[in-house]
Amino acid sequence: MLALRNVSKYYGDFCALKEINLELTHGVYGLLAPNGAGKTTLIKLLVTLLRPTTGEILYDGQPIAQLDERYRELVGYLPQQFGYYKHYNPRQYLMYIAALKGIGKTAAKGRIEELLQLVALEGAANKKMKTFSGGMIQRVGIAQAMLGDPQLLILDEPTAGLDPKERVRFRNLLSELARDRIVILSTHIVSDVESIAGEIIMIRDRRILYQETVEALCSKLEGQVYETLIDYEAAPQFRRDVLSLSEKQEQGMLRIRFLSTQRSDPSWQPVRPQLEDLFLDVFRDEETGGGQ
Amino acid sequence: MRIIGLEMAKALRSPLVAGLLVVFTALNLFVMYGQTYQREELQVLSSLVSRFGHDMNGEGYERLSDYYKSELAAFNTIAEAKLGRTYDSAAEFAGSNPQLIDPARPFTDDEVELTQRLLVTERYVQAVPELREQYADMDMWEIAKGMLDIMTKPTSDEVDRIVYANYDKLEQRVIALREQGEHLHLFFQGVVHKLHSFLYKHILGLMLYQMMLLSVLITAQIMNYETDRNTHPLMYATRRGRRLQRDKLAAALLSSLLAAVVLLAVNLTAYFRLFDYSELWQVPISTGLMREFRFTPYIAWWPFRFAEYLGAVIGLALVLQLIFAGLAAWLAHYVRNSYFVCCMFLLLLGAGWVVITVTPPGSLLIFAAYANPFQLLWVPHGWFMMKNVFSTYPSYELVTVGSWLVIVAALLGLARRHFIRRDLR
Numbered sequence: 001m002l003a004l005r006n007v008s009k010y011y012g013d014f015c016a017l018k019e020i021n022l023e024l025t026h027g028v029y030g031l032l033a034p035n036g037a038g039k040t041t042l043i044k045l046l047v048t049l050l051r052p053t054t055g056e057i058l059y060d061g062q063p064i065a066q067l068d069e070r071y072r073e074l075v076g077y078l079p080q081q082f083g084y085y086k087h088y089n090p091r092q093y094l095m096y097i098a099a100l101k102g103i104g105k106t107a108a109k110g111r112i113e114e115l116l117q118l119v120a121l122e123g124a125a126n127k128k129m130k131t132f133s134g135g136m137i138q139r140v141g142i143a144q145a146m147l148g149d150p151q152l153l154i155l156d157e158p159t160a161g162l163d164p165k166e167r168v169r170f171r172n173l174l175s176e177l178a179r180d181r182i183v184i185l186s187t188h189i190v191s192d193v194e195s196i197a198g199e200i201i202m203i204r205d206r207r208i209l210y211q212e213t214v215e216a217l218c219s220k221l222e223g224q225v226y227e228t229l230i231d232y233e234a235a236p237q238f239r240r241d242v243l244s245l246s247e248k249q250e251q252g253m254l255r256i257r258f259l260s261t262q263r264s265d266p267s268w269q270p271v272r273p274q275l276e277d278l279f280l281d282v283f284r285d286e287e288t289g290g291g292q
Numbered sequence: 293m294r295i296i297g298l299e300m301a302k303a304l305r306s307p308l309v310a311g312l313l314v315v316f317t318a319l320n321l322f323v324m325y326g327q328t329y330q331r332e333e334l335q336v337l338s339s340l341v342s343r344f345g346h347d348m349n350g351e352g353y354e355r356l357s358d359y360y361k362s363e364l365a366a367f368n369t370i371a372e373a374k375l376g377r378t379y380d381s382a383a384e385f386a387g388s389n390p391q392l393i394d395p396a397r398p399f400t401d402d403e404v405e406l407t408q409r410l411l412v413t414e415r416y417v418q419a420v421p422e423l424r425e426q427y428a429d430m431d432m433w434e435i436a437k438g439m440l441d442i443m444t445k446p447t448s449d450e451v452d453r454i455v456y457a458n459y460d461k462l463e464q465r466v467i468a469l470r471e472q473g474e475h476l477h478l479f480f481q482g483v484v485h486k487l488h489s490f491l492y493k494h495i496l497g498l499m500l501y502q503m504m505l506l507s508v509l510i511t512a513q514i515m516n517y518e519t520d521r522n523t524h525p526l527m528y529a530t531r532r533g534r535r536l537q538r539d540k541l542a543a544a545l546l547s548s549l550l551a552a553v554v555l556l557a558v559n560l561t562a563y564f565r566l567f568d569y570s571e572l573w574q575v576p577i578s579t580g581l582m583r584e585f586r587f588t589p590y591i592a593w594w595p596f597r598f599a600e601y602l603g604a605v606i607g608l609a610l611v612l613q614l615i616f617a618g619l620a621a622w623l624a625h626y627v628r629n630s631y632f633v634c635c636m637f638l639l640l641l642g643a644g645w646v647v648i649t650v651t652p653p654g655s656l657l658i659f660a661a662y663a664n665p666f667q668l669l670w671v672p673h674g675w676f677m678m679k680n681v682f683s684t685y686p687s688y689e690l691v692t693v694g695s696w697l698v699i700v701a702a703l704l705g706l707a708r709r710h711f712i713r714r715d716l717r
Binding site: 048072086 | 298525527529531535713
């Protein structure tokens with residue numbers, strides 16, 4: 001179990017995270033937050049790149065700072081901006097990371113072949129990575145994170161650059177992996193975590209706002225999300241009255257999904273709230289996007 | 293060790309390092325070829341040494357003199373037949389007759405060759421007694437006084453006392469040198485060929501800068517490889533974690549040494565193939581024939597043979613690379629870009645050079661100012677020998693590299709502590 005106890009992180013006077021308390025067991029945890037909320041800071045604390053100013057992070061009851069490499073050998077990490085060696089091919093690159101992870105040469109060779117197959121890069125295993133597309137690079141990143149059978153997989157924006165097919169395959173893979181390990185998935189793409197995350201962690205104003213299941217979070221908006229068809233001319237005024245969640249053209253009119261605490265018009269159709277609705281509601285005044 | 297090997301590969305596979313090694317070697321070969329015109333004359337000495345040995349303290353010199361006399365007699369027989377007169381020496385003939393280079397000369401090619409060989413032999417035969425005389429009169433105290441007198445800024449009594457004490461030690465060394473007859477061994481005549489300064493100052497001196505540049509580039513590249521490529525969040529979060537920095541340091545030091553060894557091996561092999569030293573490896577480095585100017589003899593603190601001296605110089609050059617690589621690694625802890633590391637190192641180099649000009653010679657600090665690794669770059673032909681008044685003491689090289697190894701180790705230790713504790717954002 002991974003636990004954060006009153007973890008705060010300051011850079012001088014600037015507070016990046018404040019009094020974070022979390023407990024993570026097996027499963028996929030979706031980390032949702034807009035830019036500047038402290039998402040990447042939290043992840044960097046978890047992978048020991050940063051040290052908490054106050055509080056402590058425990059793995060199975062022991063401080064990770066004390067566990068040192070015994071902790072890090074359990075961690076698979078994909079940073080948000082995944083750097084790579086342009087002149088290496090994926091096999092060479094993964095061999096290097098395997099060495100840093102303390103995996104023997106022979107064991108690494110076999111595992112690397114498996115992973116390259118898993119991320120569908122076996123055909124490009126000997127090509128220099130400078131020739132790779134963004135999606136291919138991201139797949140190398142996913143492969144390296146999974147090297148060494150990590151018990152704690154921390155992925156910062158892992159689906160960036162993946163096409164829809166790869167994204168589905170990746171989600172399925174994570175669901176499979178999460179059966180016996182902790183997977184932390186930081187993303188601004190709500191659909192990536194909605195279907196697979198056991199729990200969602202939302203950070204706002206540098207604090208944990210929620211750590212709950214998708215269902216529990218969605219139930220917070222029960223009876224407040226509606227859909228209706230309106231004229232385009234009426235749309236500006238309508239948007240001022242309610243929080244528009246999504247809009248699409250339908251039969252020459254605008255089908256709008258929105259949030260309202262009252263059902264002011266009987267033509268409004270109540271619909272089932274989704275995670276994205278909550279995300280938009282919670283962060284309605286903040287810029288949303290891909291991490292900080 | 294596997295990680296160190298992988299880190300070394302990052303730098304050594306770099307086209308920049310390989311390219312520089314090729315360019316430097318080409319440049320050095322070009323410089324060496326500039327002196328190949330001397331090879332025939334040098335060959336004459338090699339053949340003399342193979343016949344009579346290099347020790348001119350006793351029998352060797354007598355045999356050389358006898359050989360010279362017989363060759364002079366043979367020459368005079370030819371001269372009498374062709375020119376109707378004889379000469380007291382080959383130099384007298386060469387000074388008054390241009391025939392040797394005249395296409396219409398009355399001599400056959402064999403006779404010209406004999407004459408040229410005689411001219412060279414004569415120089416060595418005449419040099420030995422002159423050297424004996426010069427070294428008998430050599431007074432280190434006078435040399436020290438002369439060097440202190442010509443200084444533009446005055447020294448203090450305290451500094452003078454240390455300088456004279458050091459030159460007293462040198463005097464003892466000269467006495468021992470005279471007793472052993474180290475100064476009377478045949479070697480390529482310094483006043484004519486200047487091969488000691490050519491090899492140690494121009495070739496090795498040039499290579500010192502080349503090795504330094506390679507060390508700094510390699511070290512900066514290895515130490516900052518991850519930040520240059522934005523891979524540091526990933527690499528320092530692996531099991532190896534921040535210990536990777538230690539592996540990188542080891543890889544940088546080993547790669548710098550390897551690059552230096554390759555450069556030295558290739559270029560020195562080329563040098564000794566171009567210039568035949570095969571008969572001279574055992575010649576004492578302090579032989580008087582090595583001197584290139586009358587008042588600046590090369591006097592080593594220890595009775596090194598040529599091969600031993602070369603080995604000591606190479607050893608010191610390699611230790612210097614460790615210091616330079618260590619300094620570059622220290623800079624790389626704080627400067628996160630390889631090219632800025634190189635720029636900062638150049639500033640250190642400049643500081644190391646100018647520190648002696650801003651330190652008052654009256655202060656004892658002047659000795660510390662000279663004891664820096666960048667000062668050593670100026671005088672590779674004087675390493676382990678008498679040189680500047682402030683660097684003429686037996687332990688100068690040892691003190692310089694020893695103290696700087698400690699300084700660099702301390703700096704790296706502090707940088708490492710800082711790196712272990714800092715946030716990697």
